[in-house]
Amino acid sequence: MALGSDGTRRHLRVFNIGLNWSYIATLNEHTRTMADSQQVLDSVVQSDYKYGFESDIEQELLEKGLSEDTVRFISAKKNEPEWMLEWRLKAYRQWLKMAEPQWPNVKYPKIDFQDIIYWAAPKKKEGPASLDEVDPELLATFAKLGIPLEEQKMLTGVAVDAVLDSVSVKTTFQEALKKEGVIFMPMSEAIQEHPDLVQKYIGSVVPTNDNFYAALNSAVFSDGSFVYIPKGVRCPMELSTYFRINARNTGQFERTLIIADEGSYVSYLEGCTAPQRDENQLHAAVVELIAHADAEIKYSTVQNWYPGDKDGHGGIYNFVTKRGICEGARSKISWTQVETGSAVTWKYPSCVLKGDDSIGEFYSVAVTNHHQQADTGTKMLHIGKNTRSRIVSKGISAGVSQNSYRGLVKINARAENARNYSQCDSLLIGDQCGAHTFPYLETSNPTATVEHEATTSKIGEDILFYCNQRGIDTEAAVALIVNGYARDVLNQLPMEFAVEAQKLLAISLEGSVG
Amino acid sequence: MSLLKINGLKAGVEGKEILKGIDLTVNPGEVHAIMGPNGSGKSTLASVLAGREDFEVSGGSVEFLGQDLLEMSPEDRSRAGLFLAFQYPIEIPGVSTANFLKTAVNEHRKARGEEPLEPAAFLALMRERMKLVEMDPSFLQRSLNEGFSGGEKKRNEIFQMAMLEPKLAVLDETDSGLDIDALRIVANGVNAQRSADNGIVVITHYQRLLNYIVPDHVHVLWNGRIVRSGGKDLALELEAKGYDWIKAEAQVEA
Numbered sequence: 001m002a003l004g005s006d007g008t009r010r011h012l013r014v015f016n017i018g019l020n021w022s023y024i025a026t027l028n029e030h031t032r033t034m035a036d037s038q039q040v041l042d043s044v045v046q047s048d049y050k051y052g053f054e055s056d057i058e059q060e061l062l063e064k065g066l067s068e069d070t071v072r073f074i075s076a077k078k079n080e081p082e083w084m085l086e087w088r089l090k091a092y093r094q095w096l097k098m099a100e101p102q103w104p105n106v107k108y109p110k111i112d113f114q115d116i117i118y119w120a121a122p123k124k125k126e127g128p129a130s131l132d133e134v135d136p137e138l139l140a141t142f143a144k145l146g147i148p149l150e151e152q153k154m155l156t157g158v159a160v161d162a163v164l165d166s167v168s169v170k171t172t173f174q175e176a177l178k179k180e181g182v183i184f185m186p187m188s189e190a191i192q193e194h195p196d197l198v199q200k201y202i203g204s205v206v207p208t209n210d211n212f213y214a215a216l217n218s219a220v221f222s223d224g225s226f227v228y229i230p231k232g233v234r235c236p237m238e239l240s241t242y243f244r245i246n247a248r249n250t251g252q253f254e255r256t257l258i259i260a261d262e263g264s265y266v267s268y269l270e271g272c273t274a275p276q277r278d279e280n281q282l283h284a285a286v287v288e289l290i291a292h293a294d295a296e297i298k299y300s301t302v303q304n305w306y307p308g309d310k311d312g313h314g315g316i317y318n319f320v321t322k323r324g325i326c327e328g329a330r331s332k333i334s335w336t337q338v339e340t341g342s343a344v345t346w347k348y349p350s351c352v353l354k355g356d357d358s359i360g361e362f363y364s365v366a367v368t369n370h371h372q373q374a375d376t377g378t379k380m381l382h383i384g385k386n387t388r389s390r391i392v393s394k395g396i397s398a399g400v401s402q403n404s405y406r407g408l409v410k411i412n413a414r415a416e417n418a419r420n421y422s423q424c425d426s427l428l429i430g431d432q433c434g435a436h437t438f439p440y441l442e443t444s445n446p447t448a449t450v451e452h453e454a455t456t457s458k459i460g461e462d463i464l465f466y467c468n469q470r471g472i473d474t475e476a477a478v479a480l481i482v483n484g485y486a487r488d489v490l491n492q493l494p495m496e497f498a499v500e501a502q503k504l505l506a507i508s509l510e511g512s513v514g
Numbered sequence: 515m516s517l518l519k520i521n522g523l524k525a526g527v528e529g530k531e532i533l534k535g536i537d538l539t540v541n542p543g544e545v546h547a548i549m550g551p552n553g554s555g556k557s558t559l560a561s562v563l564a565g566r567e568d569f570e571v572s573g574g575s576v577e578f579l580g581q582d583l584l585e586m587s588p589e590d591r592s593r594a595g596l597f598l599a600f601q602y603p604i605e606i607p608g609v610s611t612a613n614f615l616k617t618a619v620n621e622h623r624k625a626r627g628e629e630p631l632e633p634a635a636f637l638a639l640m641r642e643r644m645k646l647v648e649m650d651p652s653f654l655q656r657s658l659n660e661g662f663s664g665g666e667k668k669r670n671e672i673f674q675m676a677m678l679e680p681k682l683a684v685l686d687e688t689d690s691g692l693d694i695d696a697l698r699i700v701a702n703g704v705n706a707q708r709s710a711d712n713g714i715v716v717i718t719h720y721q722r723l724l725n726y727i728v729p730d731h732v733h734v735l736w737n738g739r740i741v742r743s744g745g746k747d748l749a750l751e752l753e754a755k756g757y758d759w760i761k762a763e764a765q766v767e768a
Contacts, residue, residue, distance in 0.1 A: 457607070461567075466604040468588035469564050469597075470618040470674065471625070480617055484608030484657070 062119035068092060070118050071219050077119065078188045081195060091208035091218030098212045104375040105404040105436060106344050108317060111282060118220045118253075176236055182266075183228040184239055187255050190226035197228055201259055205288040205323050205352070213284040213319040213346075221255035221286070229264035229295070238494050240269040254285040260295035262328060269497055271302040281306075283342075284319045293328025293355060298336070300493050302501050305341035307508070310399075312371030315343025322349035326358030326384075334361040335378065336492040338501040340508040343372060348406065350379035353387035353415075360389040365486040365501070367508050368401030368433070377407035377438075382418040382448070391422040394486050396505075397433035398512035404436040413444040420449070426456040427485050429478065429512045457485075479506035515580055516541050517682045517713045518563075524573035525562045531572065532558045534738035540682065543710040547724055547749060548717045550735035551757045556717045557601060559735070560686040564598040565591050579681065592618075593625035595681030599671040599688050605659040611670065612640065612654040615677050622678060643676040647703035665696035672703040683707075684715045689723035701726030721753035734760050 062073060071092050075085040100111070177184050183194060191198050208218040229235050260266055270287075283305060289297050299322075308315025318341070324333040335349040351360025362378035380389035389409065397403040409420045426435035439452055459481055467477035482505050483490065490498050518540040525533040532555045540546055550556050562569050563576065565588035576583040578596060586594065606614065620630040631639070641651055647669040659667050668688055675683050685704065689697055704727050708714065716727055724732075724746065732748040733740045736757070741764040742748065752760070 463604050463606060465564075465566055465588065466600065466606075467618075469592055469600075470614070470678065471589050471592035471621040472617055473587075473589045473621070476617065476621065480609055480614070481606060484606065484610075484613070487608050 061117055064117050065114045066116070066118055066220065074119050074220055074222065078191070080188075080191055083195075083199060084191055087203070087208070088219050088221075091215050092220075094209040095212065095215035095219055098209070098215055100212050101346075104346050104406075105402065105438075106346060106373040106375050108344050108373075111317070113216075116282060119222065180233050180236055181230040182233060182235055183226065185226055187221070187224040187226045187257065190257075194226070194228070197259065198226065198257065201257055201288065201290055202255075203288075205290060205325050206286050206321050211321060214286050214321040217253045217255060217284050217286045217321070221253045224255035224257070224285070225268075226256075227258040227266060227268060229260045229266045231261045232263045233261075234264065235266040238267045238269055240271070252281075252283050252285075254283075254287075256285070256287040258288070258297055258299070259290045260292060260297045260331075262292045263294040264292075265296045265298075267298040267300070267494065269300045269302075269494060271304070271497065271500065281316045282319070283316050285321070287320070287322040287349075289322075289324030289333055291324065291326050291328065291331035291333050291355075291358075294330045295328065296332040296334070297324060298334045299324070299349070300497055301335075301337040301339075302493075302497055302504060303337065303339045303341050303345075304504050304508070306343075307341050307370065307372050308343040310370050312343070315372070316341065318342035318345045318347065320345075320347040322347065323352065323379075324350070324360075325352040326355045326360060326387075328358070329355040329384070330357045331355050332359040332361070334359075334363070334492070336363040336489065337365070337376075338486075338489070338493070338497075338504065339364065339366040339374060339376060340504045342374075345372075345374040345376055347376045348378055350381070351389065352381045352383065353389065353418075354383045355387075356384040357386045358384055359387070362389075362391045362393070362407075363489040363492045364393045365396065365489045365505070366394070366403060366405075367396045367482075367505060368398070368403040369508055369512055370399040370401060372399075372401045374402070375404040375406055377405045379408040380410070380420060382409075382411045382415040382420070385414070385416040385418075387415055387418045389418075389420045391420070391424070392488055393422075393424045394489055395424075395426045395435055396429070396482060396485070396509070397426065397435045398429035398509055400432045402434045402436070404438060406438040406440075408440040408442070409450060410440075410442040411445050411448040411450070415445050416447050418445065418448045420451065422450075422452045424452070424454045425485070426454075427482070428456065428458045429509065475506075475510065478509050478512065482506070482509060516577075517579060518583075518715075519577040520574070521576075522574035523559075523562070523571070523576060525558065525569050525571045527558075527569050532569075532738055533562065535574065536735075536738075536740060538733065538740065540713040540715060542681075542713060543708075544731065545708065545714045545716065545727065545729045547727075547729035547732045547746075548715060548735055548740075549719070549721070549732060549749060549752060551761075552719070554735045555738045556719075556735055557686055560598055560601075560684050560717055563591075563596065563684055564588060589621070590625075592678070593622050597675050597678055597680035597683040599668075599675060599683065599685040601686040601688075601690060603659050603662075603667040603671055605657070605662075607657050607660050609658050610655050611658050612637075614658045615640065615674060618674070619677055640677065644673055646676050646706050647672050648699050649673055664691040665693065665700075668692060668696065668700055669703070672700055676703065676707060679707075680712065682713045682715070684717065686717045687719060688716070689718055689720060697723065698726060721749045724749045736761060736764055739764075 068089060071088050075088055206214050208215055227239060258268060289299060291297050305316035305318055306314065326333055333351050337349065339345055349362060353360050360380050366374045366376050368374050377393060378391055391407055393405050395403040395405055405424050407422065409422065411418045424437050428435055435456060437454055441450060443450065459478060464474055464477055468474065472480065483502050486505060490501055493501055516539050520536050520538040523533055523536040524531060536559060548556055558569060562571060571584055578594060583591060616636060623630060640654060644651060649669055659670060662670060671688065688700060692700060701723065716729060729746050732744050732746060734742040742760055
């Protein structure tokens with residue numbers, strides 16, 4: 001029953017356009033998709049943050065605060081080799097000398113980094129060997145999130161590396177991956193089992209001193225995912241990770257490293273939801289991608305951290321550094337993100353196009369509602385010859401939120417015939433929100449071709465009345481219009497994620513009109 | 515039971531009264547034409563019936579299939595079987611005509627306690643109904659009304675009407691901006707939907723549409739009131755003589 005990646009995309013297209021006649025035959029096999037589409041509309045009437053619950057799993061906590069001892073504790077807890085500890089300590093010492101960035105177009109109270117717990121792990125009962133042995137409460141938690149491991153396993157063919165707080169709890173499909181030589185495991189295990197690979201690549205794309213939050217992450221990262229695709233291997237399934245923050249006051253610092261060796265291909269999915277709480281929480285992840293010659297990495301994110309309540313209380317601070325390097329010729333890195341959550345988002349998944357003829361892509365839907373603030377976009381750094389990049393950014397602002405696109409296209413002197421196309425659209429719902437676009441363009445080579453298109457539109461009363469007159473209520477109309485508007489981006493997602501993303505768009509815009 | 519029963523309806527916008535007491539009854543199987551010069555209140559009547567919030571009802575009542583129409587939300591009016599063909603259909607970028615209609619039809623079905631239509635059955639139904647207005651199936655995948663010509667938009671309205679199968683359709687100047695061929699196509703599409711069970715209210719400025727959609731009753735709206743009602747011959751009389759004589763007559767009566 002596993003769907004190949006080609007098949008997945010075909011169904012996705014059917015789903016998003018609604019009915020694409022040439023694929024009607026496949027549609028019947030996947031009535032689940034249509035039912036999900038209905039659920040999108042049904043879920044619109046719910047008004048509270050859907051994933052706002054806290055599971056009652058025993059926690060192991062470190063005291064609040066950050067010092068060299070904290071870093072040593074975390075490293076020791078994970079039995080890390082000396083070089084890893086030294087790397088963390090170096091990052092920590094760099095971090096001490098750095099300042100929080102002030103330039104993003106967001107406002108939030110000053111963060112007290114000594115008031116954060118830097119380590120929390122679910123207590124292990126007896127190392128679970130199969131799903132049956134996993135804490136039933138944990139499984140129930142995943143069921144509530146709508147990501148039952150078993151169903152995922154059977155229906156979708158997605159290997160799931162589920163991270164609850166900081167420790168990876170369950171990894172599936174290891175066997176099939178092992179056969180192809182694919183390494184997909186928690187970062188903490190990779191440090192033990194593949195120290196050479198980790199040491200070679202960690203920090204090679206995002207150096208420890210890259211920015212304030214990257215330095216912090218490097219010092220205290222708890223866990224994350226490690227992926228290595230060997231030469232010439234097309235990863236047989238979509239790799240998927242779900243993150244959750246599950247302990248009060250627990251900052252979460254994920255570290256992900258994906259290496260696609262020559263001529264390989266991997267599609268990686270990351271999605272998150274977080275329980276409701278009052279205190280603000282810091283989430284500062286680092287993701288590094290390395291694509292060697294002729295390799296392709298597709299990285300998709302659905303981000304739904306708790307955005308805070310309608311009055312702007314609580315919510316996650318999401319300060320993420322994501323960057324990929326197209327190291328080899330003809331390599332390709334594609335970022336797709338659907339950002340609906342977090343109180344404050346600060347995130348610019350970027351591509352360093354070093355290899356000649358390499359390609360970078362960025363597809364983004366960022367939704368802000370109520371008091372949410374997002375400053376997100378991308379950086380495309382053209383270094384190699386004939387490098388190409390494409391940026392499609394769709395911002396959606398509602399309530400009294402502020403949504404900023406910030407993007408840099410930089411063409412270096414030796415990047416002959418580089419090409420960029422950027423499309424930045426803003427959709428406003430209501431008249432109290434803000435949409436801002438900050439495109440930066442630096443060209444040092446006269447052969448470059450750079451195109452930028454931008455539009456701003458508004459869901460106005462005329463459109464809503466037209467939909468109402470056809471029997472479509474306002475919430476459903478907003479969901480319909482927003483999903484249509486975001487279609488170019490949603491089309492880039494694998495099907496399972498597209499379904500989830502559509503639900504999230506609808507849910508996060510509840511109550512935004514009238 | 516009558517489909518629509520309007521009694522002494524008064525409505526306006528921002529304190530200005532536009533409809534000054536409308537009485538109109540539409541029974542199943544009937545086609546009514548409402549004619550009148552610009553600014554007489556024709557489109558306001560259509561908007562008030564559909565429930566547009568910009569207009570404030572200040573008096574009178576409207577019954578639709580025995581229900582108090584004015585108490586219903588616009589979407590409930592639609593689901594109960596009231597359809598408005600817009601004078602200026604709205605463009606919705608990114609939402610295909612097929613997806614829009616699928617959502618609308620399934621909302622109607624849900625209101626009736628029915629399951630959503632199977633995709634294949636829905637496709638077949640759309641293709642069949644498009645033929646009524648000679649629309650090419652390629653329109654289904656295009657964004658709703660985006661880049662459609664004026665005539666294509668109006669045909670799309672009548673196609674939507676055919677998909678939703680309303681009890682009462684109000685066509686607001688559906689003939690405006692149509693060339694003679696498009697007018698014939700649109701009229702044929704409407705005529706194909708006439709039945710003993712449903713009613714149609716045709717709002718128009720010109721008589722020529724009524725050559726194709728032949729009404730049972732013709733009403734002349736002027737200055738917020740229906741000042742004259744008659745059979746289909748009244749439309750021909752108006753075409754020949756213009757509206758001035760009606761205005762003069764109405765002023766004498768007032």
